[in-house]
Amino acid sequence: MMFFIIIFTQMILPVLFVIWFHVSEFKGRANFILQFLCTATFIGYTWVVGAQSWSSILIGFVIVLAFVLSVSTKIRRLPKKWGFRIESGWKDITFVITQSLILILFLPIVLFGLMGYSIDGSSDKSAIDLNFPLDQGVYIVGHGGSNPLINYHNVHDIQTYALDISKLNFLGIRALGIYPSELDKYAIFGDNLYSPCDGKILKVDKGYEDLEPPKRGEGHPAGNHVVVQCEDAEITLAHMKENSIVVDTLDTVEVGDLLGKVGNSGNTTEPHLHIHAAKDGKGIPVTFNNRFLVRNSIVWK
Ligand SMILES: [Zn+2]
Numbered sequence: 620m621m622f623f624i625i626i627f628t629q630m631i632l633p634v635l636f637v638i639w640f641h642v643s644e645f646k647g648r649a650n651f652i653l654q655f656l657c658t659a660t661f662i663g664y665t666w667v668v669g670a671q672s673w674s675s676i677l678i679g680f681v682i683v684l685a686f687v688l689s690v691s692t693k694i695r696r697l698p699k700k701w702g703f704r705i706e707s708g709w710k711d712i713t714f715v716i717t718q719s720l721i722l723i724l725f726l727p728i729v730l731f732g733l734m735g736y737s738i739d740g741s742s743d744k745s746a747i748d749l750n751f752p753l754d755q756g757v758y759i760v761g762h763g764g765s766n767p768l769i770n771y772h773n774v775h776d777i778q779t780y781a782l783d784i785s786k787l788n789f790l791g792i793r794a795l796g797i798y799p800s801e802l803d804k805y806a807i808f809g810d811n812l813y814s815p816c817d818g819k820i821l822k823v824d825k826g827y828e829d830l831e832p833p834k835r836g837e838g839h840p841a842g843n844h845v846v847v848q849c850e851d852a853e854i855t856l857a858h859m860k861e862n863s864i865v866v867d868t869l870d871t872v873e874v875g876d877l878l879g880k881v882g883n884s885g886n887t888t889e890p891h892l893h894i895h896a897a898k899d900g901k902g903i904p905v906t907f908n909n910r911f912l913v914r915n916s917i918v919w920k
Pocket of ligand 1: 772781782783893894
């Protein structure tokens with residue numbers, strides 16, 4: 620059910636909006652501006668709040684490209700008149716009302732989501748910069764950012780700026796299939812996980828099995844995990860693969876040293892990397908190579 624809602628909002632609706640924009644004949648510039656804003660806002664919603672890794676980021680790019688091309692042809696044939704032109708009566712009035720409602724509904728959601736792109740929006744600005752811990756493909760952030768609309772961790776004290784990271788396959792999706800139970804259908808499963816800093820291993824917890832989605836290990840939320848001391852922060856890397864952890868407590872590590880592999884242990888919906896930083900029991904923002912990653916951010920390695 621959730622999948623169909625995602626496909627509908629991420630693919631079908633934006634495609635229909637672009638087609639609607641393209642076939643519209645604008646009688647006044649205000650009509651053009653309203654429909655442009657309505658279409659751009661809805662496409663923006665699929666990128667800021669939506670989950671591109673579920674519906675294929677490649678299709679996401681095609682939709683943006685189609686809209687840009689359509690705008691560039693329409694803008695050359697704009698009418699001279701600025702105001703709203705409502706000539707065919709109720710049909711035009713219905714369009715204007717529908718587009719205004721879409722804008723009123725979605726624009727605040729997109730703007731609120733965009734506020735989560737900034738670390739400065741938070742009270743604690745002492746971010747730690749880390750090295751991205753994966754290096755075998757194209758990774759995408761599922762949850763990340765500084766507000767709960769784009770990062771569900773945000774409401775948990777220690778995980779305020781936690782990130783959930785998936786990997787994209789050749790189709791631009793995080794898994795082969797809708798929500799497969801086979802772990803190796805998830806692009807990220809089994810990828811090497813490296814130390815994000817020069818530091819020390821503070822904790823290793825292992826011995827948990829990798830669960831087949833949608834099974835979740837609720838008794839031990841982090842599953843197999845490692846805590847690395849980076850400067851004065853503690854970095855937790857969770858849901859690692861069973862029997863993959865190659866470091867021990869009190870080991871010294873250098874940036875890029877292998878820690879283990881990405882798995883699906885603990886309380887997790889599917890294979891992914893969960894990573895967060897904490898200082899004195901409070902979550903602090905993380906940047907990777909000076910980038911603050913948010914939902915749908917891409918890291919190409
Ligand atoms: Zn998480």
